[in-house]
Amino acid sequence: MAGLTAAALAVVAFLAYQASANVPESLAKPRAAAPSARPSEAAAAEEPRKDPLAVPTGSGTGVRVVYSLGERRVWLVGAEQLTQTFPVMPSTISPKPGTYEVTSRSGRIEGSDGVEIEHVVRFATVDDVSIGFSAAVDGSMSSPVPGTKTGGVRMKRADGDAMWTFATIGSKVVVVP
Template structure:
């Protein structure tokens, strides 16, 4: 029995549709696999689920661990309004009374570090020459280590150069804008918490 031209055309079209469907399925599987690989290797901040996620796949069973925020106020840094200085991270947080970080920024540590602990701002100076000869402003002192006064300050030239390791200095340097914020917040008696 001979097939007509239209029957042969439908058979070829059916095969073509099957090939196209197969290629489409393979391409979709490859895209899904690549998307999975990308999400598995992306930082948490990029792939964190949205607040609107719902359904059984949105949350695993049990209490999920909150993702650790790299710029969050360090745990074990006391409570209440305070300045937190993390020695290892070379970072300062200005923390409000409701435990919210009002500001965080990097600093250049001095050659003399205070021990971890709770301190209070003992004195302040508007503009002076630092022990390294640099003109500084908004000096907020909070500790003494072997007769070296330790405090936060900003260089008037806005530099955060590494201090001369041969000179014992206690100035923890920051940018001028950060120094302005510190000056406004850290009045005499304000709490300063130093963490490792």
């Protein structure tokens, strides 16, 4: 029995080596650029932002809500400047990066996870799940249960109050990676 196990491991190791040696260049890990090469935009995008609280570049102009999926943060941007920024807890389903608008709002309801929520500001639908910002009435911002289909982007109650005041029907919401 031990001989079969050893033989099987040897075959698996050989196949893994063979597969890694034949990965198409388009799927291979990026290689470091030569020191004299100009950094690519992709490399620049991976560098940490100088001011993580600054509104992300590429998020448009004018009055808008900016939601960064990667940074788990929202910025409320007024006509002249940043009004407020705060962390959020994403749902299990997220919208694709792009520009949306607030389509509906609810003062206080039960969330799809059974938690009582307030100041719901909806702006997208993905796979029949409404995506929107909200605050749990109990103040929690826990991670959603894996495997559930939820669309609530949770925030602290005070931040939910600010979102409710800022993002009325028709307001622009920009989702960035």
